[in-house]
Amino acid sequence: MTPPDPEAEPELRRLDESNRETWVALARLLIQLPTALDNQLQRDSGLSHFEYGILAALSEADEGTLRMSELAIYANGSLSRLSRAVTRLERRDWVTRTPDPADGRYTLAVLTGKGRDVLVEAVPGHAEAVNRLVFDSLTTAQARQLRTIAGRILNAVNAEGGMTPKPGP
Numbered sequence: 001m002t003p004p005d006p007e008a009e010p011e012l013r014r015l016d017e018s019n020r021e022t023w024v025a026l027a028r029l030l031i032q033l034p035t036a037l038d039n040q041l042q043r044d045s046g047l048s049h050f051e052y053g054i055l056a057a058l059s060e061a062d063e064g065t066l067r068m069s070e071l072a073i074y075a076n077g078s079l080s081r082l083s084r085a086v087t088r089l090e091r092r093d094w095v096t097r098t099p100d101p102a103d104g105r106y107t108l109a110v111l112t113g114k115g116r117d118v119l120v121e122a123v124p125g126h127a128e129a130v131n132r133l134v135f136d137s138l139t140t141a142q143a144r145q146l147r148t149i150a151g152r153i154l155n156a157v158n159a160e161g162g163m164t165p166k167p168g169p
Contacts, residue, residue: 033133040129045122050077051085052126055094055111055119064111067100071109094118 015023038049047055057074058064066074072082086109089095094115100106111119135143 036133037126037129041122041126044125045118047118047122048085050075050081051089052119052122054082054085054089054109055115055122058095058109058111059116059119061111064116065108068097068107068109089115092118 034049041047041049041052045052053075054071057071058066068079068082068086071086072079075082075085077085086095086097090097092114094112096110096112098108098110100108138146
C-alpha cells in the first residue's frame with residue numbers, strides 16, 4: 001500500500017442532497033431565530049438580544065460581576081462589541097464598569113439593581129417567545145434530541161477552536 005502524499009490536496013467533501021436540505025434549514029434557523037428573539041426583546045423591553053445576554057450572564061455570576069473578557073465569551077461577542085454595548089447599558093445605569101481590585105489590568109462589569117430589575121421584567125416575555133418559537137412546535141422527545149444535537153455540534157465547533165465552553169447544564 002502506498003502512503004498518502006503529504007503534498008496532495010485533500011479531497012473536498014460535498015453535501016449530499018439530504019444533508020444540503022438539512023444544512024439550508026439549519027442556516028435559515030440560525031439567521032431567523034435570533035432576529036425574531038431580538039425583535040421581541042426590542043419591542044417589549046428595549047433591549048437587543050445581545051444586551052439581554054450580557055445582563056443574563058451578569059445576573060448568573062457571583063455578585064453580578066464578571067471581567068469584561070469573560071463576559072465577552074458569555075455574550076459571544078468581541079471585546080469591542082461588548083464594550084459598545086456595556087457603554088449603552090451604563091448610560092441607562094444598568095451596568096457599571098470598575099477596575100478589577102485583584103488585577104488592575106482587567107475591568108469588571110457589574111450588574112446594577114436597575115439592570116437586574118430590567119432583566120427580571122424582560123425574562124417572562126423572552127421565555128414566552130422562546131417557548132412559542134422553539135418548544136411549542138416540538139414534542140418532549142424532539143426537544144431532548146435537539147439538546148443532544150446542539151451539544152454535539154457545539155462540541156465539534158469548540159474542538160475546531162470555537163467559543164470557550166460556558167459553564168452550566
